Amino acid sequence: KQIRAFVPVFVACGGTEYEALDYMVARKIFRKFESLNLPFLQNEINDLSALIDRLFGRNVFVECQTYLSNIKKQF
Template structure:
């Protein structure tokens, strides 16, 4: 049986594709200041080397504002 990723990779995918995508429907100017805190929390909770899909998506959102 091949290993296609870890549980954290799966969580990263679901958060980035299903949960954080809903931020696009919000007024991004309201959440812009909160993105840095969320990025720091992801690093603290999962480690700096994990959750890259979520981090990339959140950084892209921050650039849109």
């Protein structure tokens, strides 16, 4: 529901739909990773990063990839 309301507003402000989704996923979903035991999820985080690149293309979900890179550095 939030995405359906947020994306059109983001696009109206000059962004793209992909940028809006990137922002929402990085802020709403990936933030929940902070409460998990991340060292045990190393492989899954690498797989998730590769999946995002495969689904949306490289350098499209920049905020998500940056967030995942920061998580990887914590290991």
